[in-house]
Amino acid sequence: MESLPVIDLKEIRKVYPMGAGHVNALKGVTVSVSAGEMVAVMGPSGSGKSTLLNIIGCLDRPTGGRYILDGIDVSEMSKEELARVRNKKIGFVFQGFNLLSRVTAAANVQLPLLYADGKPDKKEMERRTVEALSWVGLREYGHHLPNQLSGGQQQRVAIARALVNSPSIILADEPTGALDTRTGMEVIDVIQRLNFQKKITVIIVTHEPNVALYCRRIIRVKDGRIQEDRKVDHPRVAAEDLKEMPAEVEE
Amino acid sequence: MNLAGNFGIALNGLRSNKMRSLLTILGIVIGVAAVIVMIAVGQGARARITSQIESMGSNLLMVFPEFSRGPVRGAGGSANTLTREDAEAIAGLPYVERVAPELSGNATLRYEGQTWTAQVSGTTPDMQYIKDWTPERGSFFSDRDISDNAMVAVIGRTAADNLFPPGVDPVGRSIGINRLNFTVIGVLPAKGASIGGQEQDNVVYIPISTAQVRLFGVNNVRLINVQAGSAESMAFLQDSITNLLRERHRIPQGGSNDFNVRNLAAVLATAEDATRIMTLLLASVAGVSLLVGGIGIMNIMLVSVTERTREIGIRMAVGATELSILTQFLVEAVTLCLLGGLIGIVIGFLGSKLISMAAGWPTAVTLSSVLLAVGFSAAVGIFFGYYPAKKAAGLNPIDALRFE
Numbered sequence: 001m002e003s004l005p006v007i008d009l010k011e012i013r014k015v016y017p018m019g020a021g022h023v024n025a026l027k028g029v030t031v032s033v034s035a036g037e038m039v040a041v042m043g044p045s046g047s048g049k050s051t052l053l054n055i056i057g058c059l060d061r062p063t064g065g066r067y068i069l070d071g072i073d074v075s076e077m078s079k080e081e082l083a084r085v086r087n088k089k090i091g092f093v094f095q096g097f098n099l100l101s102r103v104t105a106a107a108n109v110q111l112p113l114l115y116a117d118g119k120p121d122k123k124e125m126e127r128r129t130v131e132a133l134s135w136v137g138l139r140e141y142g143h144h145l146p147n148q149l150s151g152g153q154q155q156r157v158a159i160a161r162a163l164v165n166s167p168s169i170i171l172a173d174e175p176t177g178a179l180d181t182r183t184g185m186e187v188i189d190v191i192q193r194l195n196f197q198k199k200i201t202v203i204i205v206t207h208e209p210n211v212a213l214y215c216r217r218i219i220r221v222k223d224g225r226i227q228e229d230r231k232v233d234h235p236r237v238a239a240e241d242l243k244e245m246p247a248e249v250e251e
Numbered sequence: 252m253n254l255a256g257n258f259g260i261a262l263n264g265l266r267s268n269k270m271r272s273l274l275t276i277l278g279i280v281i282g283v284a285a286v287i288v289m290i291a292v293g294q295g296a297r298a299r300i301t302s303q304i305e306s307m308g309s310n311l312l313m314v315f316p317e318f319s320r321g322p323v324r325g326a327g328g329s330a331n332t333l334t335r336e337d338a339e340a341i342a343g344l345p346y347v348e349r350v351a352p353e354l355s356g357n358a359t360l361r362y363e364g365q366t367w368t369a370q371v372s373g374t375t376p377d378m379q380y381i382k383d384w385t386p387e388r389g390s391f392f393s394d395r396d397i398s399d400n401a402m403v404a405v406i407g408r409t410a411a412d413n414l415f416p417p418g419v420d421p422v423g424r425s426i427g428i429n430r431l432n433f434t435v436i437g438v439l440p441a442k443g444a445s446i447g448g449q450e451q452d453n454v455v456y457i458p459i460s461t462a463q464v465r466l467f468g469v470n471n472v473r474l475i476n477v478q479a480g481s482a483e484s485m486a487f488l489q490d491s492i493t494n495l496l497r498e499r500h501r502i503p504q505g506g507s508n509d510f511n512v513r514n515l516a517a518v519l520a521t522a523e524d525a526t527r528i529m530t531l532l533l534a535s536v537a538g539v540s541l542l543v544g545g546i547g548i549m550n551i552m553l554v555s556v557t558e559r560t561r562e563i564g565i566r567m568a569v570g571a572t573e574l575s576i577l578t579q580f581l582v583e584a585v586t587l588c589l590l591g592g593l594i595g596i597v598i599g600f601l602g603s604k605l606i607s608m609a610a611g612w613p614t615a616v617t618l619s620s621v622l623l624a625v626g627f628s629a630a631v632g633i634f635f636g637y638y639p640a641k642k643a644a645g646l647n648p649i650d651a652l653r654f655e
Contacts, residue, residue, distance in 0.1 A: 059568065059648050080572050087570020098565045098652065103263060112569040161569065
């Protein structure tokens with residue numbers, strides 16, 4: 001399964017100007033992630049893991065180094081080119097869900113398709129939206145507004161939005177941070193199934209060691225450098241752990 | 252993202268915040284309504300003035316007597332330099348359609364003990380055609396009546412109403428004008444007030460010969476109306492009348508005219524200029540309120556950009572380019588302005604109808620004023636929507652996503 005690297009970072013550095021001086025957020029990070037991996041990125045706040053995630057997610061450009069995403073050098077792309085790369089290759093899942101509150105779940109899921117190059121026709125968009133919602137188990141909830149859904153459901157809508165455009169990688173930033181243990185586990189389960197069944201490369205940023213145990217590889221970042229990069233021999237499976245949890249009534 | 256998609260998103264956003272959208276566009280609504288009403292009132296005034304001037308007769312030149320200001324001054328106390336013979340000579344000029352000399356003065360009318368003062372005007376039958384004013388009952392006098400110095404009169408609506416009791420047909424009745432007896436042979440339809448607001452219907456027309464010989468005892472005329480065959484020939488005709496009269500009056504080279512030829516088209520143009528300036532003035536006042544409305548839109552759009560920072564971040568994260576964010580916010584602003592413009596047109600239309608009814612002042616909502624208002628409000632939307640849209644598009648997606 002581990003073949004061509006999807007993410008290939010070489011000596012990535014990031015310097016932020018701050019006041020009179022500057023901050024070295026990343027001091028030379030070299031790492032590569034192969035297709036189909038599920039990686040947890042851990043580290044204390046201020047370690048540079050958010051900066052790393054922003055660069056991997058093409059939301060930010062490195063100050064130095066090379067970033068090859070899916071065989072394409074994205075480290076010197078323009079803002080516009082980066083927007084297209086994000087649309088095509090990357091799905092984001094955030095801690096705070098980040099859904100548009102004024103439109104329905106279906107419209108939220110459809111959003112990346114609206115910005116796609118060579119936009120699919122209306123029927124195709126609807127088909128893919130329903131497919132993505134079905135995948136996260138929310139087929140019947142398309143017409144609901146986000147505030148009519150529970151936190152776990154909202155996060156699953158966000159996951160449907162991330163996968164609707166068939167990305168190469170899904171970046172999840174503290175996806176369980178705002179959820180209780182059980183709904184957090186449900187979200188991990190969906191992400192794990194994405195990885196198992198759809199073979200989508202997943203990177204989860206978390207500071208919960210428990211969440212990291214569900215990944216195949218853990219990367220620890222500290223002071224702008226990679227401190228530890230190890231494989232997990234027997235990652236836990238969320239679907240199995242869910243069965244052992246006491247069932248709760250969903251909101 | 253395509254335009255239709257943006258339009259849908261924009262409309263959705265506006266729907267979900269009805270009260271604020273309404274308050275936002277209020278400035279545009281008032282501005283556009285004001286523009287429509289002001290232009291309607293201005294156009295109405297212009298149409299009214301034009302029709303009043305045209306009621307005096309179209310393609311009309313008026314020749315007035317004037318004191319000569321030459322080195323040798325005439326001894327006469329009043330300018331009485333024009334005669335019927337002058338009028339007849341003018342009638343022989345090319346491009347002349349009709350000529351009607353006039354000699355008028357106030358006189359007392361009498362019918363069975365009832366008296367009334369009206370303007371009595373001696374003229375020729377051409378007058379009815381120049382003024383497009385033929386009797387509604389009876390007829391105008393003829394050329395024969397003029398050669399006969401006939402004692403006949405054609406009477407205007409106001410004079411008829413005040414002299415005769417209701418239900419009496421004036422045609423065929425005998426009336427007294429300054430102690431002379433005339434027979435009424437025609438009644439003219441009501442013509443309304445003139446430009447200056449003067450009563451035009453309190454008039455009695457009698458043959459010019461009768462007026463000169465019997466009533467006023469003079470040889471001159473007060474005025475010669477000349478109708479040209481076409482509007483294009485008027486300037487030429489004005490010159491040829493001037494040359495003809497100078498020759499007839501034996502005015503030496505360099506001597507000043509003892510008459511004055513006035514072109515009514517020029518008067519019309521002056522009046523139209525005045526109303527155009529008035530319309531422009533009113534419209535620019537209304538334009539200022541439209542401008543203020545636009546600033547209101549900009550203000551709300553700026554607040555909206557701040558409020559929706561997170562939304563912008565999300566859109567950027569899923570692949571919206573700066574251009575698509577810019578377009579979305581611009582479309583929202585323009586949609587707001589056009590919506591306001593449409594409501595403003597409806598209100599402006601109703602408002603100008605109301606003014607017509609209340610003030611009895613004719614108004615005209617023209618297509619051009621509607622297009623102007625719509626175009627202006629779209630332009631306001633683009634102009635005042637651009638800055639907030641630019642600000643939204645320039646946001647950094649990372650900061651926008653973290654915005655609380």
